[in-house]
Amino acid sequence: xxxxxxxxxxxxxxxxxxxxxxxxxxxxxxxxxxxxxxxxxxxxxxxxxxxxxxxxxxxxxxxxxxxxxxxxxxxxxxxxxxxxxxxxxxxxxxxxxxxxxxxxxxxxxxxxxxxxxxxxxxxxxxxxxxxxxxxxxxxxxxxxxxxxxxxxxxxxxxxxxxxxxxxxxxxxxxxxxxxxxxxxxxxxxxxxxxxxxxxxxxxxxxxxxxxxxxxxxxxxxxxxxxxxxxxxxxxxxxxxxxxxxxxxxxxxxxxxxxxxxxxxxxxxxxxxxxxxxxxxxxxxxxxxxxxxxxxxxxxxxxxxxxxxxxxxxxxxxxxxxxxxxxxxxxxxxxxxxxxxxxxxxxxxxxxxxxxxxxxxxxxxxxxxxxxxxxxxxxxxxxxxxxxxxxxxxxxxxxxxxxxxxxxxxxxxxxxxxxxxxxxxxxxxxxxxxxxxxxxxxxxxxxxxxxxxxxxxxxxxxxxxxxxxxxxxxxxxxxxxxxxx
Numbered sequence: 001x002x003x004x005x006x007x008x009x010x011x012x013x014x015x016x017x018x019x020x021x022x023x024x025x026x027x028x029x030x031x032x033x034x035x036x037x038x039x040x041x042x043x044x045x046x047x048x049x050x051x052x053x054x055x056x057x058x059x060x061x062x063x064x065x066x067x068x069x070x071x072x073x074x075x076x077x078x079x080x081x082x083x084x085x086x087x088x089x090x091x092x093x094x095x096x097x098x099x100x101x102x103x104x105x106x107x108x109x110x111x112x113x114x115x116x117x118x119x120x121x122x123x124x125x126x127x128x129x130x131x132x133x134x135x136x137x138x139x140x141x142x143x144x145x146x147x148x149x150x151x152x153x154x155x156x157x158x159x160x161x162x163x164x165x166x167x168x169x170x171x172x173x174x175x176x177x178x179x180x181x182x183x184x185x186x187x188x189x190x191x192x193x194x195x196x197x198x199x200x201x202x203x204x205x206x207x208x209x210x211x212x213x214x215x216x217x218x219x220x221x222x223x224x225x226x227x228x229x230x231x232x233x234x235x236x237x238x239x240x241x242x243x244x245x246x247x248x249x250x251x252x253x254x255x256x257x258x259x260x261x262x263x264x265x266x267x268x269x270x271x272x273x274x275x276x277x278x279x280x281x282x283x284x285x286x287x288x289x290x291x292x293x294x295x296x297x298x299x300x301x302x303x304x305x306x307x308x309x310x311x312x313x314x315x316x317x318x319x320x321x322x323x324x325x326x327x328x329x330x331x332x333x334x335x336x337x338x339x340x341x342x343x344x345x346x347x348x349x350x351x352x353x354x355x356x357x358x359x360x361x362x363x364x365x366x367x368x369x370x371x372x373x374x375x376x377x378x379x380x381x382x383x384x385x386x387x388x389x390x391x392x393x394x395x396x397x398x399x400x401x402x403x404x405x406x407x408x409x410x411x412x413x414x415x416x417x418x419x420x421x422x423x424x425x426x427x428x429x430x431x432x433x434x435x436x437x438x439x440x441x442x443x444x445x446x447x448x449x450x451x452x453x454x455x456x457x458x459x460x461x462x463x464x465x466x467x468x469x470x471x472x473x474x475x476x477x478x479x480x481x482x483x484x
Contacts, residue, residue, distance in 0.1 A: 077112025
């Protein structure tokens, strides 16, 4: 079902496109040897090139190019063997040269596609218009002095991939799914860490509204949104603002806006510039970028297994449900963790434990999968003990919780606490006889037709064995004994 917003005069359709700025993972900046690492003292990671000293010439960082190409390949996009860098001219205090080296008419990466899956299981293909490389600007800080704005150029010159989508998204949910999927692919490829809270991935959100079947109306761009949740909120809020303008017979101006999550509003920043306002022209200091086909083929051959392919393999190889496979592959570290567990345990049981008990423990302890209190081999060993009936599933959960707290191996913990499952028929029979002897009234009710009391007897036997009775054997033996 399509997503629409109801205004006073009827239904409106959303049209959404995203421009995602993803910081390239590399040791150095795009055109200088200065460190590209996050943080540091202000202006500590700045070369003469970054500061735009006279006579300094840019030199392309080959690894940044390789990272952009890997990303293009991961997005099923066309890699242009020849591309060109342009100067995008505008003035701002944190842009020392007075222009940004970017790509305009001839980008490195052309059209591609990204498949998203929505909550109802439906799939959508979102078009990728282009991916181009550009250098980041510095950072202006307006809250450090009562009378001055301060400039930190640590970020100036850091390589960015600008990934531009087609206006194919029609709801906040689709935009959120697109961003999450894009971030997952970037992390699988190792081309961007996707940390939106640190600014290494941020989105410019283009939003317009129209009546169903109408041509596109004027769009507004919401600048530098730094979380998936805020992107989804900004889309809804901006769309409703535009609907109100149109329904009052007003005109939506094409402009750049900022999203204020505290106030739940977007605010005008400036009139939207068009390409001619930036006076693009080819950078005279940089030759066209020409890729070798052999080098490109080598990069393609080295790509890792990407999320969609891994999801399909998990479904086929491990026999797990599509939803579970989708959850597992959303984070490469989680997928790797699961595969270690599934090697020695029943795969569907492994998937349930990773997405259930393990995720709950990580949330509770505030830890990530990389810092899990229970390692993948440790969980695998625990599930092996369930599989060979050393312990049952209920005891396994208690053992797991203690492993989370202490890090003690499952087998040692089971031995120390005497938790091995009771499978001896004589011991189970004795426990069953004792329970029946203590509840003759329940036995009479059961034999008179109250079959639901079977669960009561199972619970009593498990209680008598301190949860160590083998559930299948208890059910089997109890069934025979009660129906004598």
